[in-house]
Amino acid sequence: MSKRLKNRDIAGLCERLADLLEIDGANPFRVRAWRNAAETIAGLSQSVADLVEKDTDLTEYPHIGQDIAEGIRSLVTTGNLPPLDEIAARVPPELADLMQVQGLGPKGVKALYEHFQLRTLDDLERVAREGRVRELSGFGAKKEGALLDGIERLRAAGEQRARLADAESVAVPLRDRLAETPGVTEAAIAGSFRRRRETVGDIDLLVATGDGDAVMDRLVADDDVERVVSHGSTRSTVILGGGLQVDVRAVSPDSFGAALLYFTGSKRHNVALRQRAVDRDWKLNEYGLHDGEESLEAESEEAIYRRLGLDWIPPELREDGGEIAAAEKGSLPELVTADAIRGNLHGHTDWSDGKDTLEAMIEAARERGHDYIAITDHGPRVRIANGLSPERLAEQADAIDALAARYDDITILKGCEVDILGDGSLDLPDDVLARLDIVVCSIHYELRRSRAEQTERVLRAMENPHFMIWGHPTAREINRREPIDIDLERCLEAAAERGIAVEINAQPKRLDLCDTNARLALEKGCRLAIDTDAHATHHFDLLRHGIDQARRAGATAADVINTRSATDLRGVLRSRP
């Protein structure tokens, strides 16, 4: 067995193969087949390498047939993807990188390669700077400039997608400004943003108006817009100052629902819906649901779904993961909402690394109508965060008791965010943990240990009867730190067996567990805790980011322990020995 491949690596190689096939002029449907497979693999919660090891039949998964399953099996066991090796003999693999340049597609890459023998971004940049790209038929001076721009942008942004919360902070104000343009009746952000994916590649902004030109003129004049990529009367693309790309589309108000549906996606969800329309001899596009020339529905998403025999599907579920079958049977889950959350089970105060006092945190929870709040400052291992020794924890308990006497409308739960040490022991002794209402156990150090060690570490920690909630289980930080290498499936099984709840940490940089792993946790029978991990009072407002991912995982209120009343909560928390 060669180096263990992650799903992302496998999906990346499938994408690369698709790029090369496309440059080579292969059957476009064959190209798409590899892209579809890449998407399936990237969205899978289980590790494909694990599945191969266990001899699972990969053709069970959508868009993976005999050939691709065989290729993946070979890739995992030998490190080679035979069709990739085969095409690499004819098409230099580096050419796939050029496909990343905006405005450059397979035809362009092929022409550039054949004419200039260029292979890399550096090659392309040199030829473009020398003004020779325009020698090629189909390329002109403008295109040459656009490619240089594209190269620069690619180098600046890398492959990183923007975190949802970051994108939100610029996209929502822009939406609101466009909504004020005369003639606009509605404005909404669609795309992966509306599906609440943890990161977004760009923003799809939809505006209902009778005057598209007015909106587009307003858009390109906006202060946040740094560059205009295209500017039409129904569609424009701009790049904002921070590098985020925004596609704006103007549609007439009477087809807003159809457009919202269409541009919310996902692509696969749309394909499945359109197929459903075709099955009924209808046609579904961004302008509406049509029977021949006649428009059946267009104004609202609900009506279109209904006409197709489906319940309205929440955007978070529109990933072609069985939601259409569920909507047909009327068995879509009733997804958890922020309103259902009765309290936060993981948060810090200035006793450790929080910014605000115990009292301020309690007040903030009360203002938000919470029934309870858990105070879970760090245990002693996290020295840099001023982690609490048993003595200081006891002092804090007294302080909490004194404060609790003043409130009859909120229950204050005494807790701790305990560190899972390298050997799987916890950083506070059992007799101290036994006195706490809430014990969140998390990993903060020794993140680079082997998969076997990491798995053993967590399984051992879970043997401690006081382990109640597994905090930010994979320790990943979006765009910054990879998740720890661990047999998550096994750990989730252990958590389910022992009644340990698994956290969805709502900090925008964490979102840990992520959507697919949270779905896996539910499949394994785990309960979830959606926590803000608040380090300041305003962090309570981050809760919705955790809710988003829980909804994407298909979680209902019943799946989430902090939707329970304080009394019920004690019942579902791990029972004491």
Next chain:
DNA sequence: GCCGTTTTCGGCCCGACTGTTTTCAGTCG
């Protein structure tokens, strides 16, 4: 190359925008 209460063969989305091509190809979403 995948997929199948139409099918194991014949489908697989298509419209908007740009640039250069004088009527449309390439790219994108």
